[in-house]
Amino acid sequence: MTRVLHVLDHSLPLHSxxxxRTRAIMAAQVAAGLDVRGMTGQRHTADGPPNEAVEGLLFHRTPGTASGPxxxxxxxxVGALADAIVKLAHDWRPDVLHAHSPALCGRAAIRAGAALGIPVVYEIRAFWEDAAVGNGTGRAGSVKYRLTRALEDAVVRDADAVFTICNGLxxxxxxxxHPAGKIGLSPNGVDLTLFGAPPxxxxxxxxxxxxxxGPVVGFIxxxxxxxxxxxxxxxxxxxxARQPGARLLLVGGGPMDAALRTQAEASPAREAIVFTGRVPHREVERYYSLVDVLAYPRKASRLTDLVTPLKPLEAMAQGRLVAASDVGGxxxxxxxxxxxxxxxxDDPAACADALADLFDDRSGRAAMRDRARAHVAEHHDWARNARRYQDVYQHLLARRNNGELSAAA
Incomplete structure (x- = not known):
């Protein structure tokens, strides 16, 4: 049985x-007969034991908190996480280290893989320098931006194989x-066993x-x-103006919460805009049940053009109509x-017209929902996606056994 250690920034029981995505990957691999565990770095700050079982998956924690400039x-x-991986490997010997972005996890796995003599797979879910620009914590072209990008390039160079979640990345x-033949694709997916008939x-x-x-437009x-x-x-x-009963339901929270509430209060449509705040994860399905169309109006940027989000796939799997901005992701x-x-x-009029047209087309909506769910089942089901990893794992292990892999420092 192949043993795989996933090297992670953070994990369950945190929700993000x-x-x-980590849960879906690991659960699918367990179902396929692999022995898998997770190891989180020091940025996983949730309280819990050093070895924590969550939803049937085992996660090990890196102790301590890094300090310094x-x-x-x-x-x-990086050093603490690499040391924790090596220490765990003395008792539970993984065959493959599968690190997930950010690049700090990748660099720690490469250091540990070199010490242990085992292959390293590095998976990029987003370029974290672009994510920092997108969420307002970074600036394009800054020293930090360039250093993060350089570290990413170094990890991609030194890893034995690389996956990205989409073609843009x-x-x-x-x-x-970077050699295209070294980079595989593991698209975002959903566990279809979690989605039955819409509630x-x-x-x-x-x-x-x-x-x-209604009708109700929603974002969760x-x-x-x-x-x-x-x-x-x-x-x-x-x-x-086209759908007088239309309502907007905004479920969640985050850095833009206060600004959005202020904007909504000043809108002529303020009576039609409802904020719920954050809701417990177990309650989310109740709010989904109220929404006729899930809207994803992402702004055009390097981040949104390169990275595919997960939420639209989940909505499609639930049999929900989806309207989204025309960006690459x-x-x-x-x-x-x-x-x-x-x-x-970035065009409110285009957004409004697309939503109104969707509401007007009553006869075509059922077929669109069916096609969307079928697309997810065919191209984004984790039961299928997980096989992509196993093929690469076996190839790397065969190369290691034949002496074809050289450990990166």
């Missing part, structure tokens, strides 16, 4: 798109000069929120600037007019 602190994080790496509308919750008879997630929720709010007056997931609707980014 990152941890949900920028650069030194991150290098200490893979193509960008190839343009930087019945929770009428009591809808009445408490004042949604009326984190409120970052790049998500374009300000565009969605600005689209509401025009949408209401969405184009990889949604065929306009076939599995969803795309509209020009």
């Amino acid at each position: 798109g990152y941890t949900f 920028p650069g030194v602190r991150e290098w200490r994080e 893979r193509d960008d790496l190839a343009e930087r000069g 019945a509308r929770d009428a009591a919750l809808g009445a408490r929120l004042g949604l009326g008879s 997630g984190s409120f970052y600037d790049y998500e374009g929720l300000d565009v969605l709010i600005d689209a509401m007056p025009r949408l209401i 969405h184009r990889e997931l949604i065929a306009d007019g076939t599995t969803g609707t795309l509209f020009a980014p």
Whole structure:
């Protein structure tokens, strides 16, 4: 039985798109007969034991907290995580280290892999320098941006194999000069066993929120600037002109929460915009039941053009209609007019018209939902996606056994 140690920034029981993807990968690999565990670095700050079982998956924690000036602190994080991997390997001997971005995890795995003589797979879910720009914590072209990019390039160079979650990331790496044959694709996916028939509308919750008879446009997630929720709010007056009963339901929170609430309060459509704040994960399905169309109005940027999000796939798997901005990350997931609707980014009028047209087309909506779910089942089911990893693992192990792999320092 192949043993795989996933090297992670953070994990369950924390809830994020990152941890949900990790859970899906590990669960699919367990179902396929692999022996898998996770190891988190010092940025996993949730309270818990050093060895923690969550939802049937075992995670090991790196102890301590790194300190020091920028650069030194991150290098200490890498050292602590590498040491924790090597220590675990003395008792539980992994065959493969599968590190997930950020590059700090990749560098720690490469250091540990060299000490242990085992291959390293590095998976990039986003370029973290671009994510920092997107969420307002970084600036394009800054020293930190360039250093993060350089570290990423070094990890890609030294890893034995690389995966990205979408073509945008893979193509960008190839343009930087990395061999395309070294870079595999493992697209975002969903565990279809978690999605049955869409839940019945929770009428009591809808009445408490004042949604009326709808239709309801919804967004459920984190409120970052790049998500374009300000565009969605600005689209509401025009949408209401065509669909007088339309409501906007915003579920979640984040850095843009206060600004969005202020914007909504000043809108002519303020009575039609409902904020719920963050809701417990176990309650999310109730809010999904109220939404007729899930909207993802991401703004045009390097981040949104290169990276595919997970939320639209989950909505499609649930049999929900999806409308999204026409950026690269969405184009990889949604065929306009076939599995969803795309509209020009950063354009409230285009957003409003696309939503209104979708509501007007009553006869075509059921078929679009069916096509979307079939697309997810065929191309984004983790039961299938996980096989991509196993092929690469076996290839690397065969090369190691034949003496063809050389450990990177």
